[in-house]
Amino acid sequence: MKKISLLFLLLGSVTFAQKNLTIEEATLGQYQAFAPKNLVAGKWRKDTKAITYLDSRYSSLLTKSQDNQWTESVLVTKDELQALLKKKFPSDEFNLRMFPYTYEWKDKNTLLLEVTGKNLAYTVAFDVANKTITDAFAFPQEAANQSISTDGNYAAWLEKNNIRITDKTGKTTPVTQDTDAGIVNGSDYTHRQEFGIDKGMWWSPKNDKLLYYRKDETMVKNYPLIDFGQRMAEVKDIKYPMAGMKSEEVTLVVYDVKTGKAITLKTGEPKEQFLTTVTWDPNGKYVYTGVLNREQNHLKMNKYDAATGELVKTLFEEKATTYVEPLHDLTFLPNRDSEFLYRTEKDGYEQLYLYNTDGKQLRKLGYNEVVVKKLLDFDTAVKNVFYIGTANNGLDRQLYKVDLKSGKTTQLTTVSGTHAPTVSSDGELILDAYTSTTTPNEVAIIDIKSKKATVLVKADNPYAGKTVLPKMELVTITAADGKTPLNGRLIYPANYEEGKKYPVMVYVYGGPHAQLVTNNLLGGATLFDYYMAQNGYVVFTLDNRGSDARGRDFEHVIHRNLGQNEMADQMKGIDFLKSKSFVNPDKIGVYGWSFGGFMTISLMLNQNDTFKVGVAGGPVCDWDYYEVMYGERYMDMPQENPEGYKKANVIEKAAQLKGDLLVIHGAQDNVVVQQNSMEFIEACIKAGKQVDYFLYPTHEHNVRGKDRVHLNQKIANYFDLHLKK
Known part of the structure; x- marks a missing residue:
């Protein structure tokens, strides 16, 4: 293995001045109190070289343009919008707490907004040049999935399980x-x-x-x-x-x-x-x-x-x-009705292909081993298309431009990290927000041709003066196949002392369409990971084969065999941990949710001499109990793959439990139904195995909102009780 990068956020020279995170800060603070300074809801104004964004109080829509040297001015305020709404809809009442965050530009002068009055909900077309509402549709507040026609004449929406269409006259x-x-x-x-x-x-x-x-x-x-x-x-x-x-x-x-x-x-x-x-x-x-x-x-x-x-x-x-x-x-080319882009991983990586409507593949637009993560847009001339793709073994996100005629690809952002760019309509300017393990956030306008960057936001470390985060490093570990590099994240315990051995919390997911280790400020971790490290744990995460952003073959090793290669890779991570002098090999625990809950119980049972404590949230315990669309993709039907289902079934292995295990479920879980954990608990009872169980009566597949503070405290308490003793 080799170290990729180091993040040292030790901001003081004396450790006794450290103020640890509270459980509330560790749960809610990452996107609130500790959110790095940013350009809020930044977007390009269509067919211009101007951007728009919200002010820090979310009370105004601001703008900067190349023509005015990127100086700031107010485009429209929340109060102006509210006054116009009251005039347009005098029978309703409006009390906007903020300017609509999810606005969209329909054209250079027209904003599409969603607002809610006391009685009804509205979608509004707002002309910023004349400061007038040009179109609006009113819906019952319970109306779902509103979809406005592009000419603004019709709005489709759902009333329970049925579709309604409202026209501009209000007729439904x-x-x-x-x-x-x-x-x-x-x-x-x-x-x-x-x-x-x-x-x-x-x-x-x-x-x-x-x-x-x-x-x-x-x-x-x-x-x-x-x-x-x-x-x-x-x-x-x-x-x-x-x-x-x-x-x-x-x-x-x-x-x-x-x-x-x-x-x-x-x-x-x-x-x-x-x-x-x-x-x-x-x-x-x-x-x-x-x-x-x-x-x-x-x-x-x-x-x-x-x-x-x-x-x-x-x-x-x-x-x-x-x-x-x-x-x-499919994404049709704006000036060619007979050609479209299709995204597929048929050649190993999810990439772009140009087809015509006769079904002929005209050109492969993929680049190296880059996985396309987000398709952006074409430039005005439809010469190029832009997308965000992976780099650095999946750790980074970069901006790419591909010439539709030649297939030549150019990487437009190059600094290692996670970029979240958008491109002006003419394809000449980038609005780029960038973060890495050493950069909290930097927002800049970049001229693609000259490479000149105009920095708009350069965030300070949001933790400075508030808390001292433990040392974190990104590492590379070789998978169980002996050849595939895996990305890992190691967070050291706070107040680390040479010669002392520390307990470990392994945080795991391991399944498809998820990536836990990334090159951003916290390395992809949550503040709860750092909270546990501040409380004396080594916190470790590994993206095993089967996880996201590394291509088809990396993910598809899970097919018909869920949990097996994933566990083998996780044990390579354990070997890495045990090679560290500061790790206590007799005090290793594991925590995960959903697929990570399945992985947690699987590791507790199949590697019961290694893992002494586990917390499994919303776990799949028998893939027979999971739904058709996801479950059969990876496992086929139970009658077609009985051996694979048997190996993945943790209920049948309940007797192998040795350590302390807490299972958590939401009583209203409609994703991983509670039957999974109930059957596992019953199997533990029959096998004479003590196991702990906790139910959140009103929550579905995850515990959200303020109740998540309770959840995180419960997890931390469980590790403290059983792994620190």
């Missing part, structure tokens, strides 16, 4: 009228939000049709969640398709706003399939949809006629011996 038309709650229309929770699904309705480019998901889950078994808040506890049923059982059936429907008629795309059989990457073509004549089989190893990119629903053709197919995971809609 019901699009669907399903009385059975098992028929869900327009929901972004289709396929349980796997496959990158974040919306359930799409307006056509001509704004005359609405495309939407129709999910039929009437055949999926009800799963009971118990609401303990009533005088007589009530059952709240959810639909939960467990691995190997009957799943939901989904279709795509095109609704014609003028005729009121609806047609269903003929996506065919079998009905248990996944409809992904849903995209209108720029002319509104066709709909492109990725049709993925339930086995999730065969994707067909299909083109459908929006007027008839007929399949026009299959553009291309993608197959894998493991799984295919489409995560993004």
